[in-house]
Amino acid sequence: MGKKSGGRVRVKQVGAPKMPANPLADLAIPPDEMIHLPPKPDSNSGFLLWPMEQTFTMNYKNFTTIYPNYIDSNKTVKYGRRIAAKDAVSEPTIQDIHEALVRLNIRHVIQPHKGYSRDASSRWDNPGRILVDFEGALETGVMEIDADGAFDMDDAIPDMGGGGDKENSKGEGKGKKHLLRKLASIIPDLPGRQKWLEEKTKLLEEERLKSIKAEKESSKIKSGGSGAGGGNRKKKGKKKK
Numbered sequence: 007m008g009k010k011s012g013g014r015v016r017v018k019q020v021g022a023p024k025m026p027a028n029p030l031a032d033l034a035i036p037p038d039e040m041i042h043l044p045p046k047p048d049s050n051s052g053f054l055l056w057p058m059e060q061t062f063t064m065n066y067k068n069f070t071t072i073y074p075n076y077i078d079s080n081k082t083v084k085y086g087r088r089i090a091a092k093d094a095v096s097e098p099t100i101q102d103i104h105e106a107l108v109r110l111n112i113r114h115v116i117q118p119h120k121g122y123s124r125d126a127s128s129r130w131d132n133p134g135r136i137l138v139d140f141e142g143a144l145e146t147g148v149m150e151i152d153a154d155g156a157f158d159m160d161d162a163i164p165d166m167g168g169g170g171d172k173e174n175s176k177g178e179g180k181g182k183k184h185l186l187r188k189l190a191s192i193i194p195d196l197p198g199r200q201k202w203l204e205e206k207t208k209l210l211e212e213e214r215l216k217s218i219k220a221e222k223e224s225s226k227i228k229s230g231g232s233g234a235g236g237g238n239r240k241k242k243g244k245k246k247k
Contacts, residue, residue, distance in 0.1 A: 054116040056108060066115045069137035070182065073122045074098045077190040078132075085125040089183055095190045100134035102199050106192040111146050113139035143185060150180040 055061045075086030079094035087094060095102075100116055107114045115137040121129030143149040193199055 049117075049119045052118050054118070056104070056114055056116075060113070064113065064115075066137050066139070069115060069139050071135055072103060072138055072186070072189075073128075073135045074100060074103065074132050075122045075125055075128055077186050081125070086122050089186050089190065093187045093190055095193045097132065098190070098193050099132060099202075100136055102193045102196060103136050103189055105196050105198055106189045107136070107138065109192055110143070110148055110188070112148065113142040138185070148180070148188060149185055
C-alpha cells in the first residue's frame with residue numbers, strides 16, 4: 007500500500023474513489039407515498055353544448071361571451087361587473103347561468119375551464135364562462151336589433167343604473183345588458199341554486215360550530231395548565247431558627 011522514504015509515507019490509490027453516502031437518503035419519500043397532483047385541464051376542452059342534438063351542427067365561433075363576473079353583485083366594475091349592483095345577483099355560477107338560458111330557450115356553450123382574465127380569484131373560486139347565441143335570443147324575443155341593424159354588445163361600458171346610452175337611460179334597448187339583467191332576475195328562483203345555497207349555509211354553520219368547539223377546548227387546556235402549575239408552587243416563608 008505504501009512505502010517509507012526518508013520518514014515520509016507515499017500512499018498509492020487503488021481503484022476509483024468511493025463516493026460518500028447521501029446523509030438525506032433516509033429522509034426521501036417513497037414513490038408510493040408521494041402526492042401526485044392531477045394534471046391541469048386544458049382550457050380549450052370540456053365544451054358542453056345545449057341543446058345536445060346540435061352538438062355537431064352548431065357553429066359557436068361567433069357566439070358572445072358571458073362570465074359569472076358580469077352579473078355578480080359582489081364584484082366591482084374593475085373586476086368585471088357589467089350591470090348595476092341592484093340588478094345583479096350574489097355569486098352566480100355557470101350552472102346558474104346555464105339553467106337560466108335553458109329557461110329562456112337560448113342556445114349556448116359551456117366552457118368550464120375558462121376564467122375571467124381580470125379577476126384571478128374567479129379562476130379558482132368560480133371558474134367557467136358561457137358562449138351565447140345572440141341570433142337565437144333574437145328569435146325568442148329576448149333581444150332586439152338596434153336601428154342600425156346591430157346588437158348592443160358593448161362590454162366596455164358597464165351599466166351603472168343611469169348612464170347616457172339608450173339602453174341604460176330609457177330602458178328601451180334589448181341588447182346584451184338586457185340579457186344580463188334578465189339572467190340575474192331568473193337565477194334567484196332556480197331550484198338548483200336554492201339547493202346550493204342551503205348546502206353552503208349548512209357547511210358554514212358546521213365550520214362555525216367547529217371553531218367554537220376548538221376555542222373552548224384550547225381555553226380549557228390553558229386554564230387547566232395554569233391551575234396545575236400554581237398548585238405545585240411552594241409558599242415562601244421565613245426559616246425557623
